[in-house]
Amino acid sequence: MIARMATNPIPQFPDGFLWGVSTSAHQIEGAADEREPSVWDAFTAEPGRVKDGSTAVVACDHYHRYPQDIALLSDLGVDAYRFSISWPRVRSGDLGFYDRLVDELLAAGVRPVPTLFHWDLPLALQEAGGWLERDTASRFAEYVSSVAERLGDRVKKWITINEPAEHTLLGHALGAHAPGKQLLFDALPSAHHQLLAHGLAVRALRAAGATDIGIANSHGPTWPASEEQADLEAAGFYDLLLNRLFADPLLLGEYPDGLNELMPGSSGEVESDLKVIAEPLDFYGINYYAPTRVGAPQGTEIEFGGLSMPAELPFSVREIEGVPTTDFGWPVVPEGLTELLTGFRDRYGDRLPPVVITENGCSYEGIDDQARIAYLDSHIRALHQAVEAGVDVRGYFVWSLLDNFEWAEGYARRFGLVHVDFETQERTPKASFRWLGELLRAQR
Numbered sequence: 001m002i003a004r005m006a007t008n009p010i011p012q013f014p015d016g017f018l019w020g021v022s023t024s025a026h027q028i029e030g031a032a033d034e035r036e037p038s039v040w041d042a043f044t045a046e047p048g049r050v051k052d053g054s055t056a057v058v059a060c061d062h063y064h065r066y067p068q069d070i071a072l073l074s075d076l077g078v079d080a081y082r083f084s085i086s087w088p089r090v091r092s093g094d095l096g097f098y099d100r101l102v103d104e105l106l107a108a109g110v111r112p113v114p115t116l117f118h119w120d121l122p123l124a125l126q127e128a129g130g131w132l133e134r135d136t137a138s139r140f141a142e143y144v145s146s147v148a149e150r151l152g153d154r155v156k157k158w159i160t161i162n163e164p165a166e167h168t169l170l171g172h173a174l175g176a177h178a179p180g181k182q183l184l185f186d187a188l189p190s191a192h193h194q195l196l197a198h199g200l201a202v203r204a205l206r207a208a209g210a211t212d213i214g215i216a217n218s219h220g221p222t223w224p225a226s227e228e229q230a231d232l233e234a235a236g237f238y239d240l241l242l243n244r245l246f247a248d249p250l251l252l253g254e255y256p257d258g259l260n261e262l263m264p265g266s267s268g269e270v271e272s273d274l275k276v277i278a279e280p281l282d283f284y285g286i287n288y289y290a291p292t293r294v295g296a297p298q299g300t301e302i303e304f305g306g307l308s309m310p311a312e313l314p315f316s317v318r319e320i321e322g323v324p325t326t327d328f329g330w331p332v333v334p335e336g337l338t339e340l341l342t343g344f345r346d347r348y349g350d351r352l353p354p355v356v357i358t359e360n361g362c363s364y365e366g367i368d369d370q371a372r373i374a375y376l377d378s379h380i381r382a383l384h385q386a387v388e389a390g391v392d393v394r395g396y397f398v399w400s401l402l403d404n405f406e407w408a409e410g411y412a413r414r415f416g417l418v419h420v421d422f423e424t425q426e427r428t429p430k431a432s433f434r435w436l437g438e439l440l441r442a443q444r
């Protein structure tokens with residue numbers, strides 16, 4: 001297998017730039033019978049929810065095979081490993097697994113970067129109302145305190161919540177992900193409560209002595225389908241919902257105009273919550289995959305990217321023509337990353353803390369995955385262009401280390417740098433793994 005480098009070497013990033021890879025607990029850990037159930041266990045048990053009918057009961061069996069996976073991280077040569085902590089596992093009294101994981105990562109010279117919530121809400125909390133209930137934010141803060149007390153002497157960099165936008169849209173508005181709610185705009189309280197949970201978690205981590213805290217929000221440029229007024233208005237509203245709804249409260253301490261009244265509680269309560277939500281961050285994590293082309297509603301339900309988009313939405317998502325796509329059908333637009341980052345700098349100015357790209361990756365089949373190499377190469381170059389343009393970017397994490405359980409897609413999508421045979425659990429580094437390792441050595 002040959003990992004082919006581009007003819008022109010990727011430019012050097014600043015000293016201290018953090019290179020890493022990302023995973024999440026539910027997607028790789030397995031050992032589901034050794035913890036409390038989560039919303040995803042209940043969701044995948046319902047026929048038809050996952051396209052290939054699979055579950056994450058075993059997944060990559062990372063819970064039992066983590067020493068092997070840490071050896072892969074060491075071989076790859078990354079600085080850091082972003083993983084998530086399973087809230088259901090912690091509720092089951094098993095923080096010992098994360099103790100062992102953190103200790104072995106540090107022994108291998110890899111910085112642990114845990115995410116405290118990556119969509120696997122304990123089922124018991126969902127049955128009590130889940131993220132539609134304000135109390136879940138308080139329960140999250142209690143859980144974060146217990147984790148920080150146990151791991152805070154060794155973990156220095158923390159991520160509170162992963163992609164509250166997707167968890168709101170896919171899990172609560174459209175029903176494509178757990179917990180499977182189809183509430184459309186009535187899902188917005190789940191967004192507010194996740195943001196409140198983030199702010200309470202920041203306070204809990206600060207109380208435990210943490211000094212390097214961020215969030216992992218998904219963002220991408222929104223491109224109008226045309227210059228027609230209806231398309232411009234639809235694109236503006238989409239950008240409001242998927243980008244500004246989650247960035248403005250964190251960075252500006254306010255919701256975009258017109259959204260405050262859609263949040264739960266009185267206006268005074270929302271204003272009070274925003275002071276918690278806007279707790280200062282040490283870095284702002286961005287998960288980037290692609291821009292979205294948006295136009296006026298088309299009056300009928302449409303299928304896009306595997307999602308059913310109801311006709312009553314005030315926008316419609318359109319295909320970006322003339323660009324390559326991944327095996328998942330996602331457009332490959334590396335210049336969108338530069339556009340996004342410079343746009344964030346321009347919009348938020350000195351309210352934007354240093355940025356870390358907490359996820360960027362693609363789904364392609366095969367072990368000699370030259371398409372993934374081309375994808376990563378182009379996106380890392382686009383990231384460097386943003387750095388040259390003056391954006392303070394401090395790190396880049398590839399999604400993902402391992403092929404894994406890709407949520408409602410099951411095992412049909414492969415995002416890993418390492419191929420996993422889910423029958424035998426054999427790990428095979430792909431060409432992209434070797435390519436990235438060469439890149440990391442060249443950056444040092």
